[in-house]
Amino acid sequence: xxxxxxxxxxxxxxxxxxxxxxxxxxxxxxxxxxxxxxxxxxxxxxxxxxxxxxxxxxxxxxxxxxxxxxxxxxxxxxxxxxxxxxxxxxxxxxxxxxxxxxxxxxxxxxxxxxxxxxxxxxxxxxxxxxxxxxxxxxxxxxxxxxxxxxxxxxxxxxxxxxxxxxxxxxxxxxxxxxxxxxxxxxxxxxxxxxxxxxxxxxxxxxxxxxxxxxxxxxxxxxxxxxxxxxxxxxxxxxxxxxx
Numbered sequence: 001x002x003x004x005x006x007x008x009x010x011x012x013x014x015x016x017x018x019x020x021x022x023x024x025x026x027x028x029x030x031x032x033x034x035x036x037x038x039x040x041x042x043x044x045x046x047x048x049x050x051x052x053x054x055x056x057x058x059x060x061x062x063x064x065x066x067x068x069x070x071x072x073x074x075x076x077x078x079x080x081x082x083x084x085x086x087x088x089x090x091x092x093x094x095x096x097x098x099x100x101x102x103x104x105x106x107x108x109x110x111x112x113x114x115x116x117x118x119x120x121x122x123x124x125x126x127x128x129x130x131x132x133x134x135x136x137x138x139x140x141x142x143x144x145x146x147x148x149x150x151x152x153x154x155x156x157x158x159x160x161x162x163x164x165x166x167x168x169x170x171x172x173x174x175x176x177x178x179x180x181x182x183x184x185x186x187x188x189x190x191x192x193x194x195x196x197x198x199x200x201x202x203x204x205x206x207x208x209x210x211x212x213x214x215x216x217x218x219x220x221x222x223x224x225x226x227x228x229x230x231x232x233x234x235x236x237x238x239x240x241x242x243x
Contacts, residue, residue, distance in 0.1 A: 004028040005054075005079040006223070007072065009062065009119070010089025012037030014186055015138070015215060017044050019088060020055075022216035026224060029054035031075035031082075033089065035061055054079055062089055062115040063107060069122040076126060084134040084223060085123040087116035087160075092153050105152045112156035117163060124171050132174060136222050137164045139181035139233060141241040161233055168231030176230040178222045183237025185210040206238030 006023050010016040012034035020030050021044065030048055034041035034057060041057040048055035056078035060071050076082055090112045095104055120135050127133045142150065143157040161179055168177040184200050186209075201207055218236045222229070235241050 004083045005031070005075070005081060006084040006086060007031040007033065007058075007075045007082055007119075007123075008086040008088055009033040009115070010035075011044060012039075012041030012057075015182070015212070016088045018212040018216050019086060019219050020044050021047060022220055023084075023086075023223060024048040024051050024053045024055070026220050027053070028084070028223075029079045031055075031079055032057045033071065034059055035089070062111045065110055065114050065118050068115060068118045072119065072122040072126055081128060081131070082123060082126065082133070083131070084136070085119060086136045086138070086219075086223075087119060088138045089115070090138065090153070090157075092150065094149065095151055095153070096148060097151055100151050108152035108156045109159075112153065113159050113163065116160060120163075120167055120171075120177070124175055127174065132227065133176075134223060134227075135167065135171070135175060135177040136219065137161075137177070137179045139164070139179045141181050141183045141235060141237040143179075143181055144233070145241050164233065165231045172230060176227055178230060179233040180215070180218055180222060181233050181235045181237060181241065182215060183210060183235070183240040185212065185215055185236070203243045204238040204240050205243065208238065210236060210238055 006028045008020050011020040011032035020032050023030050032041045045055035045057050058074050139161055140157045142154045143161040146154045146158050164177055164179040215236055
């Protein structure tokens with residue numbers, strides 16, 4: 001990963017922060033995108049710099065999709081040519097079919113699906129001829145097992161899984177495109193939205209929460225592993241997608 005330049009969206013907190021640190025520990029320079037987590041993004045950037053790697057922070061509202069190609073340009077001005085894009089940022093709202101408004105629906109699709117597409121498109125267009133690149137999309141076990149809860153989120157992630165496989169074909173052989181589908185890793189930030197531990201884990205064959213270290217191990221594998229792997233969706237969910 002030496003001299004690799006990676007852009008990670010939603011890198012100021014939670015899983016995005018763990019991915020950014022893991023990429024840096026593997027030797028990459030990192031552009032950390034954030035929207036509201038400025039303090040967390042800058043703290044993470046400082047930790048990355050302490051490892052001897054470059055780190056920059058970039059603020060952008062992913063819902064403003066027409067502005068997103070500029071995010072790729074800013075990352076390249078700060079680090080140099082990008083070699084990887086990680087579409088991590090998303091919104092996760094407890095909405096069902098009855099409570100979902102048109103605004104809710106469109107917001108989820110713009111941030112969770114359209115933004116990754118626009119960024120992937122801009123990344124592919126900026127990649128130098130003959131250079132190789134990687135795109136990793138953060139998914140959810142719900143993407144392949146959609147249910148009635150978290151409706152617009154689930155549908156947007158299911159569509160992102162389809163986009164992952166489509167772009168793996170469209171951007172080959174220069175760019176690999178893979179997905180990382182997570183299960184119960186970190187409790188929701190909103191304490192009021194949490195179910196009890198027993199309710200969350202009842203359908204997880206591994207019968208426990210996953211750890212950030214397990215996520216980052218899978219992430220670094222997709223970021224740095226065999227380039228012959230593309231169009232794959234790797235589940236880190238303790239088997240939840242099987243139940």
